[in-house]
Amino acid sequence: xxxxxxxxxxxxxxxxxxxxxxxKNISFEVQQGEFLSMVGKSGSGKSTLLxxxxxxxxxxxxxxFIDQENVTGYDQDKLARIRNEKIGxxxxxxxxxxxxxxxxxxxxxxxxxxxxxEKEIEERAYEKLKILGLADQALKLASKLSGGQQQRVxxxxxxxxxxxxxxxxxxxxxxDSKNSNIVFDxxxxxxxxxxxxxxxxxxxxxxxxRSDRIIxxxxxxxxx
Amino acid sequence: MNINLDIAKTYxxxxxxxxxxxxxxxxxxxxxxxxxxxxxxxxDKSSSASMFKSIPHIRVYNDDVISxxxxxxxxKQFVIINPKVVPRTNTITNPKLVAATILKQNNISIVTPQxxxxxxxxxxxxxxxxxxxxxxxxxxxxxxxxxxxxxxxxFDLLKTNINGIVIGSGIATKMNATIGDNLNxxxxxxxxxxxxxxxxxxxxxxxxxxxxxxINLAVAQQLLKESASYVTDMNVNVTDPEDAEKIxxxxxxxxxxKAEGWKxxxxxxxxxxxxxxxxxxxVSFTILIVAGFGIYNILxxxxxxxxxxxxxxxxxxxxxKDVIKIFVTQAISIGILGVIGGVIMATGLITILxxxxxxxxxxxFPIDYEPTKYLLGIVIGMVITFFAGYMPAKKASKVDPVxxxxx
Numbered sequence: 001x002x003x004x005x006x007x008x009x010x011x012x013x014x015x016x017x018x019x020x021x022x023x024k025n026i027s028f029e030v031q032q033g034e035f036l037s038m039v040g041k042s043g044s045g046k047s048t049l050l051x052x053x054x055x056x057x058x059x060x061x062x063x064x065f066i067d068q069e070n071v072t073g074y075d076q077d078k079l080a081r082i083r084n085e086k087i088g089x090x091x092x093x094x095x096x097x098x099x100x101x102x103x104x105x106x107x108x109x110x111x112x113x114x115x116x117x118e119k120e121i122e123e124r125a126y127e128k129l130k131i132l133g134l135a136d137q138a139l140k141l142a143s144k145l146s147g148g149q150q151q152r153v154x155x156x157x158x159x160x161x162x163x164x165x166x167x168x169x170x171x172x173x174x175x176d177s178k179n180s181n182i183v184f185d186x187x188x189x190x191x192x193x194x195x196x197x198x199x200x201x202x203x204x205x206x207x208x209x210r211s212d213r214i215i216x217x218x219x220x221x222x223x224x
Numbered sequence: 225m226n227i228n229l230d231i232a233k234t235y236x237x238x239x240x241x242x243x244x245x246x247x248x249x250x251x252x253x254x255x256x257x258x259x260x261x262x263x264x265x266x267x268d269k270s271s272s273a274s275m276f277k278s279i280p281h282i283r284v285y286n287d288d289v290i291s292x293x294x295x296x297x298x299x300k301q302f303v304i305i306n307p308k309v310v311p312r313t314n315t316i317t318n319p320k321l322v323a324a325t326i327l328k329q330n331n332i333s334i335v336t337p338q339x340x341x342x343x344x345x346x347x348x349x350x351x352x353x354x355x356x357x358x359x360x361x362x363x364x365x366x367x368x369x370x371x372x373x374x375x376x377x378x379f380d381l382l383k384t385n386i387n388g389i390v391i392g393s394g395i396a397t398k399m400n401a402t403i404g405d406n407l408n409x410x411x412x413x414x415x416x417x418x419x420x421x422x423x424x425x426x427x428x429x430x431x432x433x434x435x436x437x438x439i440n441l442a443v444a445q446q447l448l449k450e451s452a453s454y455v456t457d458m459n460v461n462v463t464d465p466e467d468a469e470k471i472x473x474x475x476x477x478x479x480x481x482k483a484e485g486w487k488x489x490x491x492x493x494x495x496x497x498x499x500x501x502x503x504x505x506x507v508s509f510t511i512l513i514v515a516g517f518g519i520y521n522i523l524x525x526x527x528x529x530x531x532x533x534x535x536x537x538x539x540x541x542x543x544x545k546d547v548i549k550i551f552v553t554q555a556i557s558i559g560i561l562g563v564i565g566g567v568i569m570a571t572g573l574i575t576i577l578x579x580x581x582x583x584x585x586x587x588x589f590p591i592d593y594e595p596t597k598y599l600l601g602i603v604i605g606m607v608i609t610f611f612a613g614y615m616p617a618k619k620a621s622k623v624d625p626v627x628x629x630x631x
Contacts, residue, residue, distance in 0.1 A: 051629070056539060057626050076543070077545070080538065080541045080542065080543045081541060082541075083539065083540065084540060084541020084542075085541070089536075089539050091629055095533075095535070095536035095629075097234075097536075099234050099238035108227060108537075111227040111230070112227055112540065112542060112546075113541070169629065
């Protein structure tokens with residue numbers, strides 16, 4: 001198994017309003033195909049860590065490796081390319097572009113990547129929507145769907161470029177248990193069948209317990 | 225289609241009302257800018273056209289000079305002088321040669337001699353002081369286009385009738401003279417001569433209409449008791465009146481006489497022209513800038529509304545440049561819509577105004593479709609739109625996605 005993500009001594013400070021160390025010497029590795037949950041109380045630093053791992057937050061000390069590549073100190077454009085190609089995101093809120101159809105929303109990251117022709121991308125997007133049981137909603141505007149459906153479209157969008165890593169910030173936070181289960185099962189299938197790696201921050205204990213590995217954080221440190 | 229363009233297009237069409245409002249601002253700004261500038265060109269053209277009815281582009285004449293000392297003032301020798309204007313003859317020597325020399329220069333359209341005689345127009349007891357312009361009728365008509373402002377009679381009769389006179393409409397009224405009447409002129413040299421009125425001209429410039437008349441050059445020389453070689457002025461028209469000052473300078477060095485361009489001869493009028501130009505440019509430019517603010521505002525609003533979209537796009541791998549492209553594309557699309565609308569509206573306004581009859585010597589409203597002003601308006605409009613869009617776009621590109629997601 002390949003190491004997909006590795007951190008070495010990540011430290012982060014908040015400077016405002018007072019200097020405060022949010023993360024203390026975080027070092028861990030994530031293997032390909034792992035389904036990892038990060039848990040911890042509010043303020044434990046788990047979300048902060050997730051955003052550092054996502055490469056969107058570059059204000060930290062230490063080293064970050066994604067797909068065995070040291071991405072620390074890369075400029076924003078280079079990081080954007082890495083995110084586009086290798087990372088999919090699912091948030092608590094769906095963040096779909098309201099004026100676009102579901103299909104188009106799913107297609108956008110792939111169109112940005114430009115690896116396939118538009119026609120192929122459309123086929124692939126349909127496929128992803130089918131996996132999430134939304135093929136019949138594809139041509140509706142994103143804003144016309146229910147909350148659970150929107151979250152599933154967001155997951156389809158995260159999958160479109162077949163990313164190595166899928167990061168979730170409370171991906172089931174706004175969903176009822178039925179939809180939560182759908183999301184969880186989808187994630188699990190992705191790790192089992194497609195060897196994609198999932199890192200999810202969650203407050204949902206059931207969700208965490210069912211995942212492969214749990215990282216628990218407290219006061220900026222990994223305790224388990 | 226490029227995904228950035230696609231997103232920009234969707235934003236434009238999903239919010240048609242905002243797009244329309246922003247584009248409307250540009251339409252108004254652009255149309256007023258083009259319209260006002262075309263109007264300014266029209267005014268300038270009309271003013272100079274009415275001016276060139278009575279003055280040439282360049283006047284070459286023998287100017288009086290101030291006497292200069294024969295020896296120079298130095299530390300050893302002190303020269304006390306009392307400089308005076310030396311009275312000399314104000315004739316141009318060998319006018320035919322001078323005219324031929326001037327005509328050989330580039331960009332000269334007509335050269336014609338003129339003798340201005342100060343006269344009194346007499347009719348019984350009433351007497352008006354004025355100026356009789358002694359001209360060669362054909363050349364003078366080419367220069368001033370006199371036939372275009374003849375109120376009555378025929379300017380060509382001046383050629384066949386050596387003692388004919390074409391008088392200004394003001395003189396005709398005061399002298400109660402009509403075509404065919406006799407009119408007595410007394411010159412400053414005391415010569416008395418009776419002319420036959422063959423035409424009445426009307427420039428609508430009372431300064432000209434009330435005092436000046438046209439007579440044959442030879443008769444004007446007689447009035448001044450001078451010979452046929454006596455010519456006070458050599459009038460020159462050039463192909464482009466804007467070049468008059470430059471060419472006047474050349475003529476001055478070439479002939480040795482003073483050559484004065486029309487702008488130099490009418491400095492106060494030129495100052496008024498300039499002021500008008502400044503005001504119109506300033507006002508029209510301000511209106512365009514206001515239109516730019518419209519776009520700026522609306523794009524700023526769009527950026528605030530779409531801040532979540534921007535955050536997720538950046539998370540998904542869109543670069544700062546991509547975000548700028550999305551919003552600048554929007555601004556430029558609005559700009560292009562506005563420019564097209566503005567050009568159409570300006571053309572409409574000009575067409576309407578062109579067909580309004582004002583009367584007087586102006587006739588129809590002096591405005592025309594000026595391609596250079598259209599082009600200038602389009603270029604400035606697009607530049608302003610670009611910057612009005614670039615600023616909010618730059619702001620959007622700096623959005624930190626983490627700060628949005630963590631809210």
